[in-house]
Amino acid sequence: MESDKNNIARLKEEADISTVVDYLGIEVHKKGSAYFILCPSPQHDDTRPTNCYFKEGWNNVYCRACGKSTNAVDLIMYTKGCSYGEAADILWELEGKPSWYYVRRRRRKKKEFSLSKQEAQLIGVHLPGTVLCPSNLSPVKPDRPMRSYPGYIGDGYLTCRVEHCNWHDFATEKQLRAIAKNKAREKRESLRHAGIIAHRLGNPVLEQVFSDMCGECDSILSR
Ligand SMILES: [Zn+2]
Incomplete structure (x- = not known):
């Protein structure tokens, strides 16, 4: 199967460095068959x-x-002060835009999906910040501070330590986006109903609160 990833290694392999040097306007001193x-x-x-x-x-x-040898992408990056991705795109153009190289520009438009803690709470998505990792098995009950978690598991007492984590450890960006959007859609629906009820009860303050929360769900859905 063809990979849709940018084949930067192949770009570097097939680069013609003198074309790149010319493009960058670097001063060249010819000596014999070498260009300094x-x-x-x-x-x-x-x-x-x-x-x-x-x-x-x-x-x-x-x-x-x-x-050291410096490849074409690095040479562009160092000379122009641009990013690695931008340098690769320039090299791709210098090589006549070969079709096997996926166009990075088109792919990178989409920003990484993000969800704040408050938003996650609103739509009922739990994003764990810590996780317990087994660290030791001891025959005697360990005398440990609160942050560890000693528990007897048959062979001995298991001690865990608290490790920090974020959603990247459990899901891909695509998965998080799908979960968050489903939840936001459900939540918006129930908030809309709650808003209708508040309206019927003649409570404009509450109606506004529900409406604002609906807006937050819309914002998540638009990402
Ligand atoms: Zn050097």
């Missing part, structure tokens, strides 16, 4: 273009002084 440039590595404060070079057909530049 200032070392692009951020760790190398290079002042003379005598160590870092590339040759016709290479896909990266190599620096004799620091012993």
Whole structure:
């Protein structure tokens, strides 16, 4: 099956570094069959273009002084000061936009789904912040502070420690989005009914409260 992930490794592999160097406007000094440039590595404060070079057909530049080669994506990133993803997109364009490379731009538009603690509470989704992890099994009942959880499980006393966690540990973003939207849809429906009842009872304050909460559900549903 074709992966829909951006194949950045292949982009780097198939890069023509002299095209990239030209595009970036980097000054080149030709010496024999080699083209010398200032070392692009951020760790190398290079002042003379005598160590870092590339040759016709290479896909990266190599620096004799620091012993490092810099690939096309890194070279773009270091020179332009852009992100890794942006650099990969530029390289993709320089290589003539090959179709095997998934267009990152289109995919990245969607923001990561988020849910605040209050919103989770409103729609009845429990997002655990801590979890108990077994840490020790002891034949004697451990004398431990409150945060651990000693329990006898047949072979001995189990001690647990509290580990911090978040929803990423239990669900994918897609799963959380689906759960939250289902819950928000249900909640909005019941709040709408509650609002109708408040209206019939002639309680505008309560009606407004329910209406505001409906709005919060709508906001979750629009994400
Ligand atoms: Zn170097």
